[in-house]
Amino acid sequence: MKHILNVYLNLNYKRKMVLTCVLVGLIPLTLLGAFCYYQTVRLLLEKEQDSMSSAVNTAYNSLNHEIQLYEDQLAYLTNLETIIRVASDSYDTTIEKFEVLNYTYDVLLAGIYSQHPEIAQITLYVDRTDLFHGKQLRPLKDLETEPWYDSLASATHPVWHLDADGYICILQKIPDPYIKFISSYSSHCLCIRMEPSVFFQVLDGLSVDYHLNIGTEEETFYDYMDPAIEHINAGHDAWTSKTSQPLDNGWTILLEKPSQILAAPADQMVFIIFLVVLVCGALILMVSNYLSGFFAGKVNRMLQVMQEVQKGNLSVQIHDSCPDEIGRLTNSFQQMIDELNRLITENYQNKITLKETQLLALQAQIHPHFLYNCLSLINSRALMNRQPEISEMAQLLSTFYRTSLNKGRSETLLSNEIRNVQSYIKIQLMLNDNAFDVVYQIDPQLPEQEIPNLLLQPLVENAIVHGILPNKSKRGTLYLTVTQVSDHIHFIIMDNGLGIPEEKIPALTQIQSDGYGLKNVQERLKLTYGDEYGLTINSIVNESTMITFTVPIRNA
Numbered sequence: 001m002k003h004i005l006n007v008y009l010n011l012n013y014k015r016k017m018v019l020t021c022v023l024v025g026l027i028p029l030t031l032l033g034a035f036c037y038y039q040t041v042r043l044l045l046e047k048e049q050d051s052m053s054s055a056v057n058t059a060y061n062s063l064n065h066e067i068q069l070y071e072d073q074l075a076y077l078t079n080l081e082t083i084i085r086v087a088s089d090s091y092d093t094t095i096e097k098f099e100v101l102n103y104t105y106d107v108l109l110a111g112i113y114s115q116h117p118e119i120a121q122i123t124l125y126v127d128r129t130d131l132f133h134g135k136q137l138r139p140l141k142d143l144e145t146e147p148w149y150d151s152l153a154s155a156t157h158p159v160w161h162l163d164a165d166g167y168i169c170i171l172q173k174i175p176d177p178y179i180k181f182i183s184s185y186s187s188h189c190l191c192i193r194m195e196p197s198v199f200f201q202v203l204d205g206l207s208v209d210y211h212l213n214i215g216t217e218e219e220t221f222y223d224y225m226d227p228a229i230e231h232i233n234a235g236h237d238a239w240t241s242k243t244s245q246p247l248d249n250g251w252t253i254l255l256e257k258p259s260q261i262l263a264a265p266a267d268q269m270v271f272i273i274f275l276v277v278l279v280c281g282a283l284i285l286m287v288s289n290y291l292s293g294f295f296a297g298k299v300n301r302m303l304q305v306m307q308e309v310q311k312g313n314l315s316v317q318i319h320d321s322c323p324d325e326i327g328r329l330t331n332s333f334q335q336m337i338d339e340l341n342r343l344i345t346e347n348y349q350n351k352i353t354l355k356e357t358q359l360l361a362l363q364a365q366i367h368p369h370f371l372y373n374c375l376s377l378i379n380s381r382a383l384m385n386r387q388p389e390i391s392e393m394a395q396l397l398s399t400f401y402r403t404s405l406n407k408g409r410s411e412t413l414l415s416n417e418i419r420n421v422q423s424y425i426k427i428q429l430m431l432n433d434n435a436f437d438v439v440y441q442i443d444p445q446l447p448e449q450e451i452p453n454l455l456l457q458p459l460v461e462n463a464i465v466h467g468i469l470p471n472k473s474k475r476g477t478l479y480l481t482v483t484q485v486s487d488h489i490h491f492i493i494m495d496n497g498l499g500i501p502e503e504k505i506p507a508l509t510q511i512q513s514d515g516y517g518l519k520n521v522q523e524r525l526k527l528t529y530g531d532e533y534g535l536t537i538n539s540i541v542n543e544s545t546m547i548t549f550t551v552p553i554r555n556a
Helices: 002-010 013-078 081-088 094-115 149-153 196-203 265-292 297-310 325-365 368-384 388-408 414-431 456-468 502-508 518-529
Strands: 119-126 137-139 159-162 168-175 185-194 211-215 220-225 239-243 252-258 411-413 436-442 450-452 476-485 488-495 536-540 544-552
Touching: 013 081, 013 168, 013 185, 013 196, 013 211, 013 239, 013 252, 013 265, 081 094, 081 119, 081 168, 081 185, 094 119, 159 220, 185 196, 196 220, 297 325, 388 414, 411 414, 414 436, 414 450, 414 456, 414 476, 450 518, 456 476, 456 488, 456 518, 456 544, 502 536, 518 544
Parallel strands: 119 137, 436 476
Antiparallel strands: 119 185, 159 168, 168 185, 211 220, 211 252, 239 252, 411 450, 476 488, 488 544, 536 544
């Protein structure tokens, strides 16, 4: 505690006031938020438990109705004269038995199935080994192996069980036809089988995020887990459950929900409480900071500006309209910064002017006219001395540089662009002793329009320098195709050189080369025509490389 007190005393005055105001405001606010959260969670849990109790009562009433409905149906069937006759009568002939079973018993069952399509099977079990008829009539010994048969043998009321196939079975003994006026039952019984999904469909939509179990201690008839909570693996204490009183047939309904889901709506309240505390804390901090910094604000602002100037930032501005000593000091410091900026600007502008003068002088030395005049002189002297190759080279260089420089413009006519790349190809042929062949496929009816300058030359240069010339195993061929297709002009540059490994192709238009490479062409195409335009590169190693691109015809 003493150490904490010393730390607090060593703080400056502003921080002491801020810390004090924040603690005084936030501690009771936090306690109030915690209390509100606790009360909210308690009320939510009570509401959810009431909702679960209501759901259990609804399920209890619905299932009791279903149970009573089918027990009544079973009681009606077991007291039918036809059922009692089929189970108890003796049949003198096979024909008599056939007529009773097929034209009386089956017809009765068919009528019941039509009225109750939810019933999967009605089976009459008789204590006779000589009488059976498909699934509708079976000997009683078929049930004697069932673990619940003993309870049926001693019961006079309907018995509910789940058979091995997963069907819900309700069984009832048939009255003894030979004992009148008293309740007496034979060993024969009638069984109604139903799909659990059909029988328990009255529980659909009972609740949300729940686990429902229906059955007895010995047997489970229905167990449903909402898919939304199947992933929750929690202990018994993490579940909130409600259990009904026993149904008319002895079943018990158990409804469970994960406690964390029941309390989930409280998470929103936590967020709201946290947000309120945060906003209030921010307000407390702002007010306390403003009040505590009222007197120290001017000095701190002056100190911050001095630190910025110390770092070299001379663009800061500070002004104080108060005519006190700090105000005069602040304004004098700003005047000093303004004077310093003026002197620096004067010196910097003088240096820029000097550099521009030097650059203009350098540009004058390499003026294009000087280059063209030199090439023209070389051409004339070569013709006079009967040197056609030198003359052709001079003419090609003149054409190439005229179309390349393009008087400083970024766009050129399509015909000039084609003439530029043809001049370049001829220069390369002369430099390399015609080491490769060139095939032109240029549409003579191409529209005359402007395109970005120097699109083809970098692509042709890459094909010659990196594809054709390094491949010494065969004579190279360069293909240049320019055609009009619909409202676009298609360009194809293909060579039969070394090719490009597939893994290197994506990087070709991403990496800036030393010269005027593919990346520059790619960027200018996208900048001029849009992101849907650009280079397409296809290559087979040691066979060929093809680069294609298109540009739209602007006046189409």
